[in-house]
Amino acid sequence: MSKTPVIFVMGVSGSGKSTIGKLLAEKLSLNFFDGDDYHPKENVEKMAKGQPLNDEDRIGWLEQLNLLAKENTKTGAIIACSALKHQYRKLLRKGLENELEFVFLKGSFDLVSERLSKRKGHFMPPELLKSQFEALEIPTAALTVSIDQTPEEIVESIMQQLHLN
Numbered sequence: 001m002s003k004t005p006v007i008f009v010m011g012v013s014g015s016g017k018s019t020i021g022k023l024l025a026e027k028l029s030l031n032f033f034d035g036d037d038y039h040p041k042e043n044v045e046k047m048a049k050g051q052p053l054n055d056e057d058r059i060g061w062l063e064q065l066n067l068l069a070k071e072n073t074k075t076g077a078i079i080a081c082s083a084l085k086h087q088y089r090k091l092l093r094k095g096l097e098n099e100l101e102f103v104f105l106k107g108s109f110d111l112v113s114e115r116l117s118k119r120k121g122h123f124m125p126p127e128l129l130k131s132q133f134e135a136l137e138i139p140t141a142a143l144t145v146s147i148d149q150t151p152e153e154i155v156e157s158i159m160q161q162l163h164l165n
């Protein structure tokens with residue numbers, strides 16, 4: 001890879017996008033952006049009420065994250081975003097064909113569920129996890145990393161596989 005790319009860290013709620021994204025950004029001295037901070041208020045309220053987002057709810061949000069990625073191609077950046085479906089990743093990639101990497105945090109329902117049950121102070125209710133797995137279309141073009149490891153091991157594996165260390 002010729003330069004540091006914009007990396008989308010993707011996966012279901014609770015798969016570790018924020019944890020891994022922040023640590024990866026720290027190691028690479030890049031800015032970290034949490035996609036959750038870009039959801040419109042209506043989306044956050046909907047999820048907090050226990051209702052899953054639909055395609056329509058997510059489109060504007062994904063377009064914003066595509067713009068954010070475009071603004072950061074010169075320096076590189078890490079962006080956490082669920083990016084659950086193929087069509088969402090296509091939208092995130094629009095106009096950025098060779099400048100993006102997707103890293104998929106892969107884990108079982110049981111493992112993510114256990115981690116979410118212990119997480120405090122987050123708007124996303126653990127009951128929505130089933131709908132997250134239902135929406136998830138496993139990416140074929142993403143670097144896939146098992147979350148059944150420590151955050152340090154996961155970040156090390158990502159950096160090695162993307163030749164960033």
Ligand SMILES: Nc1ncnc2c1ncn2[C@@H]1O[C@H](COP(=O)(O)OP(=O)(O)OP(=O)(O)O)[C@@H](O)[C@H]1O
Pocket residue numbers: 011012013014015016017018019020036080082115116118119120124147148149150151154
């Ligand atoms: N590799 C790991 N090992 C152990 N615990 C982890 C690991 N990764 C994340 N966690 C813990 O699991 C919980 C979920 O992680 P995190 O909040 O980073 O997920 P997320 O994908 O960003 O979730 P959301 O999309 O809902 O914001 C947190 O409590 C976090 O501390």
Ligand SMILES: O=C(O)[C@H](O)[C@@H](O)[C@H](O)[C@H](O)CO
Pocket residue numbers: 012013014035036039053058081082083084124132
């Ligand atoms: O596409 C989605 O349904 C959302 O992005 C969710 O994944 C949440 O924002 C996030 O995971 C919050 O916990």
